[in-house]
Amino acid sequence: MKFRTRAIHVGNERDPLTGAVVRPIHLATTYVQPGAGEWGEFDYSRSGNPTRKALETTLASLESGCGALAYASGMAAIHGVTMLLSAGDHVLAGTDVYGGTYRLLHKVVNRAGIDVSLAPATDLDAFEAAIRPETRLVWIESPGNPLLSITDIAACAEIAHRHGALLGVDNTFATPVLTRPLELGADIVMHSATKYLGGHSDVLGGALVVRDKELYDRLYFLQNATGAVLAPLESFLCSRGIKTLELRVREQCRTAQRLAEWLDGDDRIARVLYPGLPDHPGHAIAARQMDGAFGAMLSFEVAGDFAAAKRVAESTKLFQLAVSLGAVESLIEQPASMSHASYDRDARLAHGIRDGLIRLSVGLEDFEDLQGDLDQALAWISQAGGRHLA
Amino acid sequence: MTNRPRLPDPNGPELADSTLAVHAGEDRLKVGNAMTDAIFCSATYTFPDTQAAIDYATLKLPREEYGRYGNPTERVAERKLAALEGGEGAILYSTGMAAISSLLMATLQSGDEVVLFDECYHRTRELCKKHLGKFGVVTHQVPACDYERMEAAINERTRLLISESPTNPHLSVVDLERFASLGKKHQVATMIDATLATPYNVKPLSYGIDYVVHSCTKYLGGHNDLLGGAVIGSEQALEPVRALRGATGMCIGPHEVYLLLRGIKTFELRMLRHNENGLRVARFLEGHPRVEKVYYPGLESHRDHEVAKRTMRGYGGLITFLVKDADHVQTAAVVDATTIPRIGPSLGGVESLIEQPIVMSYHSFTKEQREAVGIRDNMIRLACGIENPEDLIADLKQALER
Numbered sequence: 001m002k003f004r005t006r007a008i009h010v011g012n013e014r015d016p017l018t019g020a021v022v023r024p025i026h027l028a029t030t031y032v033q034p035g036a037g038e039w040g041e042f043d044y045s046r047s048g049n050p051t052r053k054a055l056e057t058t059l060a061s062l063e064s065g066c067g068a069l070a071y072a073s074g075m076a077a078i079h080g081v082t083m084l085l086s087a088g089d090h091v092l093a094g095t096d097v098y099g100g101t102y103r104l105l106h107k108v109v110n111r112a113g114i115d116v117s118l119a120p121a122t123d124l125d126a127f128e129a130a131i132r133p134e135t136r137l138v139w140i141e142s143p144g145n146p147l148l149s150i151t152d153i154a155a156c157a158e159i160a161h162r163h164g165a166l167l168g169v170d171n172t173f174a175t176p177v178l179t180r181p182l183e184l185g186a187d188i189v190m191h192s193a194t195k196y197l198g199g200h201s202d203v204l205g206g207a208l209v210v211r212d213k214e215l216y217d218r219l220y221f222l223q224n225a226t227g228a229v230l231a232p233l234e235s236f237l238c239s240r241g242i243k244t245l246e247l248r249v250r251e252q253c254r255t256a257q258r259l260a261e262w263l264d265g266d267d268r269i270a271r272v273l274y275p276g277l278p279d280h281p282g283h284a285i286a287a288r289q290m291d292g293a294f295g296a297m298l299s300f301e302v303a304g305d306f307a308a309a310k311r312v313a314e315s316t317k318l319f320q321l322a323v324s325l326g327a328v329e330s331l332i333e334q335p336a337s338m339s340h341a342s343y344d345r346d347a348r349l350a351h352g353i354r355d356g357l358i359r360l361s362v363g364l365e366d367f368e369d370l371q372g373d374l375d376q377a378l379a380w381i382s383q384a385g386g387r388h389l390a
Numbered sequence: 391m392t393n394r395p396r397l398p399d400p401n402g403p404e405l406a407d408s409t410l411a412v413h414a415g416e417d418r419l420k421v422g423n424a425m426t427d428a429i430f431c432s433a434t435y436t437f438p439d440t441q442a443a444i445d446y447a448t449l450k451l452p453r454e455e456y457g458r459y460g461n462p463t464e465r466v467a468e469r470k471l472a473a474l475e476g477g478e479g480a481i482l483y484s485t486g487m488a489a490i491s492s493l494l495m496a497t498l499q500s501g502d503e504v505v506l507f508d509e510c511y512h513r514t515r516e517l518c519k520k521h522l523g524k525f526g527v528v529t530h531q532v533p534a535c536d537y538e539r540m541e542a543a544i545n546e547r548t549r550l551l552i553s554e555s556p557t558n559p560h561l562s563v564v565d566l567e568r569f570a571s572l573g574k575k576h577q578v579a580t581m582i583d584a585t586l587a588t589p590y591n592v593k594p595l596s597y598g599i600d601y602v603v604h605s606c607t608k609y610l611g612g613h614n615d616l617l618g619g620a621v622i623g624s625e626q627a628l629e630p631v632r633a634l635r636g637a638t639g640m641c642i643g644p645h646e647v648y649l650l651l652r653g654i655k656t657f658e659l660r661m662l663r664h665n666e667n668g669l670r671v672a673r674f675l676e677g678h679p680r681v682e683k684v685y686y687p688g689l690e691s692h693r694d695h696e697v698a699k700r701t702m703r704g705y706g707g708l709i710t711f712l713v714k715d716a717d718h719v720q721t722a723a724v725v726d727a728t729t730i731p732r733i734g735p736s737l738g739g740v741e742s743l744i745e746q747p748i749v750m751s752y753h754s755f756t757k758e759q760r761e762a763v764g765i766r767d768n769m770i771r772l773a774c775g776i777e778n779p780e781d782l783i784a785d786l787k788q789a790l791e792r
């Protein structure tokens with residue numbers, strides 16, 4: 001079966017008891033057992049829940065894994081991976097990883113005697129050089145946030161495996177519609193299900209999918225022991241979201257591509273960062289690694305200063321000013337004042353996140369409506385005196 | 391930041407359906423600045439003091455009082471549906487049948503008459519003839535799309551003309567302009583059950599129809615996981631209908647309203663896919679030697695294809711077909727051999743469903759009764775979901791060629 005058909009049917013078989021085409025939401029925390037010392041399929045909801053299991057079965061199929069685990073949030077899923085490590089181990093992560101991942105690695109994981117370092121995953125030689133004999137986990141994200149850098153997942157898998165480390169990929173931005181890291185050699189794929197998988201700005205969740213049964217068992221053990229499971233109602237909403245995942249992602253990517261091309265030709269814009277544009281440094285890898293589209297996240301720098309960019313971000317009517325991404329509603333944010341405000345300015349600039357940068361999460365609205373909205377918001381740029389006036 | 395006007399803003403740009411589906415009817419700044427609407431489970435709403443309650447009652451202030459009269463989450467969904475249909479207002483119900491029966495009860499009284507196109511959801515027919523009949527409402531049934539017979543059945547007691555479009559399961563398509571003008575000419579209200587069309591494919595109010603009703607259980611909810619119904623029209627037309635809901639209480643629950651709102655966000659995408667799957671599967675079936683006939687308004691061979699082409703943007707996911715030289719057992723074998731569609735009634739969800747009308751909706755009918763409404767033993771109704779169309783076609787092919 002093709003991806004879209006599996007997204008609807010795998011894990012969602014008819015309810016055997018009632019025939020319900022949508023299975024019931026199981027809120028029960030405990031399950032009656034056939035006998036003392038005899039265990040049924042489910043015993044206690046932290047160890048396993050039919051509604052969560054259905055979601056996990058779908059995710060495993062979509063990501064070509066042997067099993068999946070659903071967590072209370074994306075961060076809980078990443079934390080689940082880091083608990084595989086022991087004191088003395090080293091983690092190498094790409095420089096473009098999500099800020100919450102950076103915080104987890106540098107403020108939580110390091111306290112367990114685990115060493116953490118970052119290196120640019122887009123520069124494979126530098127990345128490999130940063131590996132140490134005690135490196136056990138390599139963690140990357142593609143496309144990266146907010147500069148939409150593209151990392152070669154297959155190449156990173158080779159590097160990690162050459163040095164005896166696992167490769168984990170945060171696939172939140174690409175989604176399994178476009179990229180399936182396990183097929184490219186990764187060991188663990190991770191999602192903030194809060195984003196495209198849930199897709200409707202109304203579920204907080206996370207997931208891990210793996211290829212190897214033994215690794216699945218270790219992660220399952222840790223999840224059950226520490227307890228960051230996804231609740232049944234959220235599991236249901238996430239499964240419901242996944243039924244339209246491919247439709248949503250493909251449509252959102254189409255609109256993002258058209259917006260990127262339009263912005264690229266507009267002289268109020270200094271530069272557009274979108275892997276679907278031929279001059280994006282990661283375009284060739286993205287074309288190979290992403291199935292027919294380049295994602296629905298898009299960043300651009302206005303030809304203006306911090307205040308001008310702030311003005312633009314505050315002036316859209318359809319794009320709403322908020323962090324997060326991946327939902328049907330389009331969002332806009334200024335990384336310098338919002339998602340990356342905790343960086344000091346020099347560190348932020350060194351990272352390539354300039355004052356005029358704006359990040360869009362393109363939703364499901366009509367292309368022309370979104371274009372018209374950005375166009376009127378960008379009126380601030382000509383008034384502020386942009387590049388083309390200088 | 392001040393709250394911006396709700397979309398569609400009469401002073402703002404006109405917005406496309408996909409944008410309306412995502413945003414229409416929602417406050418731009420919501421409770422708690424949340425991105426999505428909250429689910430208000432509250433059964434009742436409180437007043438700060440007695441004077442406030444008196445002001446509410448005397449000045450008819452726009453606020454909530456008690457759950458049966460309205461709920462904030464429900465109002466968002468009602469505004470969204472109204473925007474998609476191009477109506478002034480919408481009223482939501484616990485089911486599609488609750489919407490239809492409420493509309494009929496609100497607009498008809500003893501001694502009134504209705505004229506009905508005979509091809510329609512059998513419960514609607516039953517409701518008119520059996521239940522309303524008990525209250526002295528007379529129903530005239532005429533063949534679908536026979537406008538002359540319909541006009542001939544109108545008299546001075548006629549209050550309502552009723553049809554579905556497309557009809558279920560024959561997919562006849564009503565010429566809405568003609569239907570509306572019949573109503574206008576004789577000063578009779580018109581109602582179209584547009585469940586199978588959806589506001590993506592056709593907007594009946596734009597042709598002058600007075601009331602559009604939907605089973606939101608179908609495409610609008612879209613995920614086979616909620617029951618709901620809606621009546622949409624002008625505020626004036628809706629007033630008595632709204633008052634009756636307050637009295638009879640056929641309300642939709644807040645959780646279902648939320649799922650409906652969430653379903654509508656992807657409405658256009660889903661409809662595009664249902665339309666594509668419907669047309670591709672119908673064409674495949676029409677070309678298959680084991681298929682005697684296919685009812686699908688997107689096919690040139692359909693009686694109403696011209697009307698459909700003129701008035702519809704797409705033709706939906708529902709297809710009815712006859713298996714050639716098959717009795718009911720051989721027909722059942724085709725149904726049972728499919729692996730992707732589940733066997734069951736209903737339509738409009740992401741999951742495909744398949745059924746043999748004689749064993750589902752029409753099981754309690756005699757053969758003569760079934761034949762009178764065109765339900766044949768070798769008939770299969772397939773509600774295409776949004777799966778990959780090649781998967782659906784391959785599945786039907788193996789089921790037909792077994």
Ligand SMILES: Cc1ncc(COP(=O)(O)O)c(C=O)c1O
Pocket residue numbers: 073074075076098100141145170172173191192193194204205206324
């Ligand atoms: C790429 C990426 N990874 C991980 C996360 C963390 O996920 P969550 O917010 O669900 O914990 C986010 C979003 O916040 C993200 O954008």
Ligand SMILES: Cc1ncc(COP(=O)(O)O)c(C=O)c1O
Pocket residue numbers: 485486487488511554558583585586604605606607617618619
């Ligand atoms: C055309 C049509 N109208 C009305 C209904 C009744 O709606 P509900 O099942 O939501 O009561 C149905 C389906 O059952 C239908 O197919």
